[in-house]
Amino acid sequence: MAESLGTTGLILNEPLLWEKGKKGRSAFSLPRRDVESTPLDEELTGDGPDFPDLSEIDVVRHYTRLSQWNFCVDAGMYPLGSCTMKYNPKINEKYAALKGFAGAHPMLPPALSQGTLRLMFEMERLLAEITGMDAVTLQPAAGAQGELAGMLLIHAYQQSKDMDRSKIIVPDTAHGTNPASAALCGYRPVPVKSNQNGILSLEAVYEVMDEDTAGIMITNPNTLGLFEENIKAITELVHSKGGQVYCDGANMNAIMGMVHMGQTGIDVLHLNLHKTFSAPHGGGGPGSGPVCVRRHLEPFLPVPRIIEENGNFTFSEDFSDSIGKLHAFYGNFGVIIKAYSYIRAMGPQGLKKASQLAVLNANYVMEQLKGVFHLPYEKPCMHECVFSDKFQRAGKVTTLDMAKRLMDFGFHPPTIYFPLIVDGAIMIEPTETESREEIDLFIEACKTVADEAEKDPDLIRNSPQKCKVKRMDETAAARRPCLAG
């Protein structure tokens, strides 16, 4: 094969912060003391925290060294299924840091916040058009909070109709967040199995949908990377029994400009701006999880809502049916800026092309790796494809082993052991921003790993070899948790 991306180079050891400092150092330019000291009641004062004192160079070296122990999208392909690790445009970071945005105070009178309000107002309209839904809230701070918002909306809507329902249908392919979010609303999740083609059948939903069921939570495209082809019939069925349809839009990256989500009959949809709309993942956050709804749910959206009057923007609390507030202020504006800038840079053709190429890349990977890994659902996929370790398990090499070995070749492993319905799942989402050459290298690496699994399983079981640490002992960490130094 071509020369592997993965190599080793010099990285530096770095102790914990508090193993470094020396009393009297400082990395902070303290503002001038231009007022006198005023004593505070001793009853109220404490000793202050035990932090190490460091100089600016100490802090800079510390975090620079730490950063070099991370893999990231800017360094290479990160095909983590369901997470949409696409390239994060650099210009968006610059916009988020603009003085007027970064320095905007949320409690300013609206007349002084027109720029932030306009951006959010326009963003709501853009997301409504992209999804084909009617109204949008930007308040949820992440996808999971968007799900909770969706559940709360359904709950409030049904309460307003004197419908008190206790169950919610959740397919076996769903993220664990779905049942967890439903439980926060007091709903008991009722599982429903997908069919042999990996999607939901109308019959399966028919069997569990009853008058005590609030509705269904569907991820579409689902976590097997397949479009729920029966979605329209399912939404009609659920509606006919008084239920509502929640759609987890985590995989929206596959269908922008192609699918009209409103037309599929769903009532609520959440988006992940950090997946579909290129805001960076930040090592686990912050994200942003806007929720889009059909007209009948609009009165229940969180407050405050942004309204426009003669070209001026202001907040309104005047929605008596609202589910209330979900966020201390109005959502993760700092993330919304980046997604807004992405949409404006892409335009309608760009977004559509992004989805098309995301699907092309995933199908290309699927085609090239089928036969190398076991492919449980053999049909064209959307933005991601799901394999399993069935071929390798005979030689006692697992998905985990192969994931670790991929690191040595310079790739972040795919999502593993999810979705749960595929034993030993390997879920690959290349995203549209990987070039053919990059993907070919990844495919080459996967083939090499599969080959090694047969010929030299011990090598795989002892991987990774080139990372800062060898395989970590997660058992010891959980048996005796040490969460602070």
Added chain:
Amino acid sequence: MKEISELNLPEDLGYTEDHEWIRVEGHEAAVGLTDYAQDQLGDIVFVELPRPGDVLGKGEEFGTVESVKAVAELYMPVGGEVLAVNTTLEDSPGLVNTNPHTDGWIIRIKQSDPDQLDILMNRKTYLKMLEGVA
């Protein structure tokens, strides 16, 4: 993971579909997790124990065992009162892996209805069930 033939399942235990075992000693009994279940879960990192004195029916949840990436509920093989819990598991949950049928016992109970024992599986039937699963 172990092949079925590699499992160590004592003859003198009763087994349940949820992979608990029970060792009857008069009116009392010890209850734990089978070799098969501990092997499937992997390294056990935490065992959530009931309180002695709790009275639970057959099939009721009496605790959970956790590995790094899974949680399994534990169900009463027969109804009864919890007499004692294996507090050594608090510090050494790994005993459930290394000695599942002896030192890794989880609770001791006083059975409320000895007749319930009759419907438990013996080693042979349990193995047969596992072969069906695998």
Added chain:
Amino acid sequence: MRYLPHTDEDIASMLRVVGADTLDDLFSTIPDDCRRPRDLDIPSALTEWELNDLMDALSNSVAAPPEYKLFLGAGRYDHFIPASLTHLLGRSEFVTPYTPYQPEMSQGTLQAIYEYQTLAARLLGMETSNASLYDGASALAEALLMAIRITRRKKVAVSSLIHPYYRRVVQTYLEPTGLKMVELPYLENGRTDLSRLDRIDDLAAVAVQSPNFFGCIEDLAAVGEKSREKDCLFVSSFTEPLAYGLLKNPGSQGADIACGEGQSLGIPKWFGGPGLGMFASKMKYVRSIPGRLVGKSTDKDGKNGFVLTLATREQHIRREKATSNICTNNSLCALAAAMYMASLGGTGIRELAKLNHDKSEYLKQALEEAGFKITFKSPTFNEFVVESPPNFETTYERLLEKKIVAGLPLTPYYPELTGKYLMCVTETKTKEEMDELVEELRN
């Protein structure tokens, strides 16, 4: 499009491999009635240079420091952020990875979060901290839900001096499952009236914020005592963690859970988000904590390293029985807070907290001398409530024109406090600016 690397040739050859003629063919599984009838009706793509102009125009129509002088806090604070922090935080290796699921390639984020957990626990005087939640409001809601799980009771008491928006978020989280929030009134001195607790039974938790919404420092030890009396959890909330550089921390006063907003620790105001939901508790409750946790461990060669741990509490494993539905932490914001705390150090955070306190005391005294009444007599940190003379609205508007925001009118949040303003002073305000404000108010 510069973000998409495919040439037409690439597309053609890849289509051949997958056996499709056109890109549209890849979407053959999508039923016709789900397809978009026409193209997206959104504005055409902008070049980077056009986008620069648009974003500049939007951001320029917001009143922001340093051009504007904000004497405004109420849960979002104006603090200096060192350039070194902004620089480090912008490193690709921190910005563009995801949650550290694969510890071997994520040791940087993992060690940084472990350090954040440690510094946060030290600041709050607690035994353990999680890797962070969304913001102070949801952290409070999660804390109360955790107390409800632990005690198996269905009612919580919440001080009316907790940020009004936080209380509304709590309400949103509790309402659908029939959980109850009782509000504790406040006293004339600007502290929470704890005597109301004597008449409430079966409480899962008592929650108090200190410094509270009026800037007053609560008697946390008394809350701790009261909650032990009621055999419930003591949840100590905050919006200004910098205060604990100077004040007694929640842990030392008996808090079971300390939670709040960490924006003050190196995070821009950003119109209210993202922020940092700080969440710390006693170790004995660790298995009930919501959110991610990073723990120390070793690799197979015995070398020290870090991993995500106790994941069985979380939604991806325990599903509907999880301690929360949260998936991520606010990792990059937690990292900013860790960098900020590291930059200040123990010596620096004390000096900075003292400076904040002293500056706000200076303005408080200057206003009092100018004839303004300070509404609440309890000691305060950074913020205090001041009474305005009649017709103050016009003065407030006049000051806005001079690019001074003279505090927050309290009427919308506490109707009984009409004509009273919440003022905020941090280290970013100079003596001259405060003198100017007083001078303007006097006129």
